[in-house]
Amino acid sequence: MRSRRPPHSARTAWNHAIEAKDSKALDRLLASTFIAFDIDGSLSRKGEFLASIKDPSYQPAEAAYEDIRAEIYSDTAVTVGVFRIGETQKGKRSTQRHRFFDTWIRYGRSWQCVASQVIMIPAKQVR
Amino acid sequence: MKRLLTAAVLFAIAGVSAFAQGAANDEGGRILGLEKAWNHAVEAKDTRALDQLLAPTFAAVEIDGSVSSKSEFLASIKAPEYQPSQAVSEDMNVQVYGNSAVVVGIFRIKGTEKGKTYVHRERFIDTWIKRDGGWQCVASSATLITAK
Numbered sequence: 001m002r003s004r005r006p007p008h009s010a011r012t013a014w015n016h017a018i019e020a021k022d023s024k025a026l027d028r029l030l031a032s033t034f035i036a037f038d039i040d041g042s043l044s045r046k047g048e049f050l051a052s053i054k055d056p057s058y059q060p061a062e063a064a065y066e067d068i069r070a071e072i073y074s075d076t077a078v079t080v081g082v083f084r085i086g087e088t089q090k091g092k093r094s095t096q097r098h099r100f101f102d103t104w105i106r107y108g109r110s111w112q113c114v115a116s117q118v119i120m121i122p123a124k125q126v127r
Numbered sequence: 128m129k130r131l132l133t134a135a136v137l138f139a140i141a142g143v144s145a146f147a148q149g150a151a152n153d154e155g156g157r158i159l160g161l162e163k164a165w166n167h168a169v170e171a172k173d174t175r176a177l178d179q180l181l182a183p184t185f186a187a188v189e190i191d192g193s194v195s196s197k198s199e200f201l202a203s204i205k206a207p208e209y210q211p212s213q214a215v216s217e218d219m220n221v222q223v224y225g226n227s228a229v230v231v232g233i234f235r236i237k238g239t240e241k242g243k244t245y246v247h248r249e250r251f252i253d254t255w256i257k258r259d260g261g262w263q264c265v266a267s268s269a270t271l272i273t274a275k
Contacts, residue, residue: 041272076227078266099192101268121192
């Protein structure tokens, strides 16, 4: 997929919002119809997703992209990339690499994510 | 008079809105039909049918996090070791956003690969784009369901 810019900055803003547990910023980035599938296949809608970020037990320590590619189709964009997140949950520290897949819709001048899926990348996988 | 005019305007807006809703429902129905056609094509290993359903820029994110292009995806379907016996989608929900649509659901597939029988249930998200009056899938991702 070819690299283009606009959804990248929205995804970067998402990244910062997660690090800061800034659910207000996330609220602006996610469409009201937003739906997310987590690494275990569980489904959450916008309200549940925001609540999970706000949850005191969720403590993201590090969030960064290793790779992000976007394909834009007029007012729709698909972004695929790798997201590395270090977190402490219930006192346990871990770093995981996730493949993310987001679909964005342009409303006026801004992009909102309507769907996101995260897939755990096995430790040995290079690609 | 103003009230009547307001009522007329509201009625007209409601009519347009209902029309738009109906059109979105029609498009949603078409897309769900294409999702079923996709499953039939997988079961039949019909890469020609899949070729028509998938855009040239199609990208698939597999359950292990790997990404494949359209040609790689079609090659994996064609591979002799890939022997699906049943491909069914459940709990599909389609959201239409003008000329794009997002389908979420559960994909259940039974088959054998490299001599091993498997049954997978996967959460999927497919993104469809309407071009020249027809819909094509531009991206698909799947997560293996492990949650109870």
